[in-house]
Amino acid sequence: HFQSSTNLPPGPPSIPIITTFLWLRQSPLQIESLLRSFAAKYGPVVTLRIGNRPTIFISDRSIAHKALLQNGALFADRPPAPPMSKIISSNQHNISSASYGPLWRLLRRNLTFQILHPSRVKSYNRARKWVLDILLNRLVSHSKSETPVTVIDHFHYAMFCLLVLMCFGDKLEEPQIHEIENVHRAMLLSFRRFNVLNFWPKLTKILLRKRWEAFFEIRRNQEKVIIPLIEARRKANQNRVNRESRAETEEDFVVSYVDTLLDLELPDEDNRKLTDEEIVTICSEFLNAGTDTTSTALQWIMANLVKYPEIQHKLFAEMKGVMGDGTGEEVKEEDLGKLPYLRAVVLEGLRRHPPGHFVLPHAVKEDTVLENYVIPKNGTVNFMVAEMGWDPEVWEEPMAFKPERFMKGGEEEEVAGFDITGSKEIKMMPFGAGRRMCPGFGLAILHLEYFIANLVWRFEWKVVEGDGVDLSEKAEFTVVMDKPLKANIHPR
Numbered sequence: 001h002f003q004s005s006t007n008l009p010p011g012p013p014s015i016p017i018i019t020t021f022l023w024l025r026q027s028p029l030q031i032e033s034l035l036r037s038f039a040a041k042y043g044p045v046v047t048l049r050i051g052n053r054p055t056i057f058i059s060d061r062s063i064a065h066k067a068l069l070q071n072g073a074l075f076a077d078r079p080p081a082p083p084m085s086k087i088i089s090s091n092q093h094n095i096s097s098a099s100y101g102p103l104w105r106l107l108r109r110n111l112t113f114q115i116l117h118p119s120r121v122k123s124y125n126r127a128r129k130w131v132l133d134i135l136l137n138r139l140v141s142h143s144k145s146e147t148p149v150t151v152i153d154h155f156h157y158a159m160f161c162l163l164v165l166m167c168f169g170d171k172l173e174e175p176q177i178h179e180i181e182n183v184h185r186a187m188l189l190s191f192r193r194f195n196v197l198n199f200w201p202k203l204t205k206i207l208l209r210k211r212w213e214a215f216f217e218i219r220r221n222q223e224k225v226i227i228p229l230i231e232a233r234r235k236a237n238q239n240r241v242n243r244e245s246r247a248e249t250e251e252d253f254v255v256s257y258v259d260t261l262l263d264l265e266l267p268d269e270d271n272r273k274l275t276d277e278e279i280v281t282i283c284s285e286f287l288n289a290g291t292d293t294t295s296t297a298l299q300w301i302m303a304n305l306v307k308y309p310e311i312q313h314k315l316f317a318e319m320k321g322v323m324g325d326g327t328g329e330e331v332k333e334e335d336l337g338k339l340p341y342l343r344a345v346v347l348e349g350l351r352r353h354p355p356g357h358f359v360l361p362h363a364v365k366e367d368t369v370l371e372n373y374v375i376p377k378n379g380t381v382n383f384m385v386a387e388m389g390w391d392p393e394v395w396e397e398p399m400a401f402k403p404e405r406f407m408k409g410g411e412e413e414e415v416a417g418f419d420i421t422g423s424k425e426i427k428m429m430p431f432g433a434g435r436r437m438c439p440g441f442g443l444a445i446l447h448l449e450y451f452i453a454n455l456v457w458r459f460e461w462k463v464v465e466g467d468g469v470d471l472s473e474k475a476e477f478t479v480v481m482d483k484p485l486k487a488n489i490h491p492r
């Protein structure tokens with residue numbers, strides 16, 4: 001039908017400004033259940049109008065595969081940033097918001113090849129050990145009090161430390177890390193409050209002038225804390241002729257993300273260098289992208305290990321098989337590859353409790369046909385991550401937590417063969433899929449495995465009698481536990 005091939009995907013009729021109000025007032029989880037009911041009514045590709053852009057949601061994994069993998073280049077763009085995000089992203093000069101083009105490619109390649117390359121990731125092992133010791137010491141001193149420990153703040157801090165050390169060099173001390181954390185937290189906490197500024201900037205610049213000022217103040221504070229750190233790396237680097245030779249001469253010199261950003265030249269902008277403000281933006285993207293996501297996943301997984309002691313026991317037994325009886329020692333990174341059940345626990349955690357229930361908004365550069373619908377270039381496209389991983393056609397009892405799915409005899413290929421990038425078929429997509437897929441997925445899995453292994457190796461995690469483990473969700477920056485995990489921990 002010619003008619004249907006020029007149509008937007010179906011969706012509820014709406015008066016734009018009302019949907020926008022609803023969008024702002026409802027919690028994202030309410031939106032998600034609303035979307036589920038729309039999908040039941042209108043099918044797997046649905047249009048909503050938010051602001052003045054048609055927003056399209058895709059809930060079906062094979063359509064997602066068609067869009068993100070088979071037509072990857074068409075669906076790899078991002079929509080223009082709304083006013084507030086434009087400021088936070090230095091006018092879309094970071095990886096997650098840059099439009100699909102040379103700047104995005106440069107920044108993404110820099111992260112992938114300079115920082116996330118396995119040999120470079122290895123060079124951060126001292127940082128990981130340092131942070132693990134901080135975390136374990138905090139837990140050991142807590143366990144002496146014999147009261148339940150609420151873990152999320154500890155997990156969050158540990159992940160944040162790790163990324164700060166990768167970002168600014170591993171010579172920072174805890175007080176400096178706290179300072180960086182404070183300015184970032186201020187920005188994240190205020191997101192909801194500032195969201196309204198995105199929709200009616202002209203109006204809100206007058207009506208909500210104080211709110212705009214508060215927002216600028218938070219951004220300035222962030223720059224005040226981060227720019228001196230950038231300056232310090234710049235000075236340190238000026239003394240060297242060649243960083244690689246320096247790495248050889250100074251045994252403990254570790255290349256940081258900032259170092260690599262200082263070297264970049266922007267191909268589209270007369271090969272200029274990044275400004276300090278842009279570097280602040282890109283560093284803060286790095287810290288934000290990897291902290292809440294990973295610590296949320298860690299909390300969900302530990303919650304399931306507390307709730308299902310038999311799974312925890314099986315995991316401990318697997319480690320014992322590799323480590324022998326040497327309790328007290330840590331599980332080393334080299335050992336992680338010998339622990340398939342550990343990997344299965346992590347994958348199952350990411351499937352059942354993906355930290356983000358949506359990817360970041362995508363866009364197409366040209367009107368594009370998908371499933372006989374037109375995806376318009378002035379629109380936004382999103383994918384329902386959680387739905388994809390809960391498809392009963394792929395997963396038996398999709399809402400159950402069963403790492404055995406990923407082991408021999410389970411419904412999936414074994415962990416070693418499981419393709420989290422979904423290149424042939426999308427069965428879950430906690431990291432997205434295709435060209436915009438999370439570049440940090442390998443690092444995230446390493447961090448999860450390393451911490452889960454050591455947390456379980458060092459302590460037995462037990463449910464708090466009478467409290468249980470409540471797996472209800474709450475949407476914040478990521479989808480977190482509504483009742484944060486509390487557990488009793490006993491040194492093994």
Ligand code: HEM
Pocket residue numbers: 095096097108286289290291293294297354355356358359360361430431432433435436437438439440441443444
């Ligand atoms: C469990 C942890 C993590 C999860 C679940 C996660 C998930 C995601 C998702 C769903 C996206 C959006 C994909 C899309 O728009 O199609 C994304 C993008 C991104 N993530 Fe992650 N992520 C995690 C950890 C990390 C880490 C550790 C880093 C940094 C090293 C990172 C850096 C990024 C960046 C830079 C992007 C933007 C990619 C682009 O637009 O090209 N993430 N992530």
